Amino acid sequence: MNRIYLDQASTSFPKAPGVAQAMMDYLTQNGTNINRGCYSDAYSAEEVVYETRQLLAELFHFSKCKNVIFTPNITTSLNFILKGLLKPGDHILVSAMEHNAVMRPVVQLASRGVCFDRIPCKEDGSMILEQIEPLIKPETKAIVTLHASNVCGTIMPLTAIGEICQKHHLYFIVDSAQTAGILPIDMEEAHIDALAFTGHKGLRGPQGTGGFLVSQELAEQMEPLISGGTGSISHTEEVPDFLPDRFEPGTPNLPGIYGLHEALLFLKTQPLQTIYKKELALTSYFLEQLQALDDTGRHIRIVGKKDLSDRSAVVSIQTPEIDMSQVAWQLDSAYDVMTRVGLHCAPNAHKTLGTYPAGTIRFSFGPENTKSELDFALQGLRKILDL
Secondary structure, X not given: OOOEEOEOOOXXXXXXXXXXXXXXXXXXXXXXXXXXXXXXXXXXHHHHXXXXXXXXXXXXXXXXXXXXXXXXXXXHHHHHHHHHXXXXXXXXXXXOOOOHHHHHHHHHHHOOOOEEEEEOEOOOOOEOHHHOHHHOOOOEEEEEEEOEOOOOOEEOOHXXXXXXXXXXXXXXXXXXXXXXXXXXXXXXXXXXXXXXXXXXXXXXXXXXXXXXXXOHHHHOOOOOOOOOOOOOOOOOOOOOOOOOHHHOOOOOOHHHHHHHHHHHHHXXXXXXXXXHHHHHHHHHHHHHHHHHHHOOOOOOEEEOOOOOOOEOOEEEEEOOOOOHHHHXXXXXXXXXXXXXXXXXXXXXXXXXXXXXXXXXEEEEOOOOOOHHHHHHHHXXXXXXXXX
């Protein structure tokens, strides 16, 4: 059997059909920049960028195409939003399951006078909604949460959180790294003010692509994190006051955007519910097989939810009797099964799940994975654990 890639939560593989070709075609047949050249190839590139904004706005049920901002990755997007919005004296709420893409900017801001509290979550990663409102203060400005945990796959209730934000006039900021392109996200229905996305996971585009969609109200409250040439209003040294230029200085990753454009076109032919249903079927099968081992209480501990309620296709385990790094290494070296082991850039999530500081071995599935691949991975796991 070929190498088996079960690290889809890190980055998708394979990428969507046509992504590599679209990037190569741009580099070999166009190669121009946008907002700077007054010739047909530059206009053609600009059209692809504009269409990509439209496709993203459509995907996330967002009405303002010009408020779709491209950045190098979702981490940059979250830094743009958080550091552009928050000032000393502000207070925010974050979930107890956050990735460091949120927490490191927040901790940086805390050293400059921004305060935060964590919304408690249960040991399976699910948010305790009734704990939110008691944490809200007069100076609270926003609630920030991931949509699904990159550690255990637990999904957060965006609509319910959005309603609380509406009730208390708070901004709602969402990290969709693990769900964009897999789960439907309706920004209007969930009252989301800013949605950060990455192009290289569920959207199945290339690395180095990402961005955020932002409401006009929130955008007007944000200061640009960086500034520079945009190709627009070049007669002034002031930062543009209009979108997307206000938050898009410098030269964009056009090869990446061409690849993302192709991935989004492919995604339009694949209903999200179909993708999610296939991934959940793989997850269900994998959990059933693991459960038999987990029930012994010795060999494997399943982390987080053990059923399919409110979860994505991410399954983490611990192997109490054998060092997890050794297990992951043997899966790769002896069975060509690729996983991820460690703390997955989310230390407080592991504290919530009871897996800190050891971490977990994470298996994550995508629409191209198969049941036979999972069988082979499980066979290797049983042999490594001497079961």
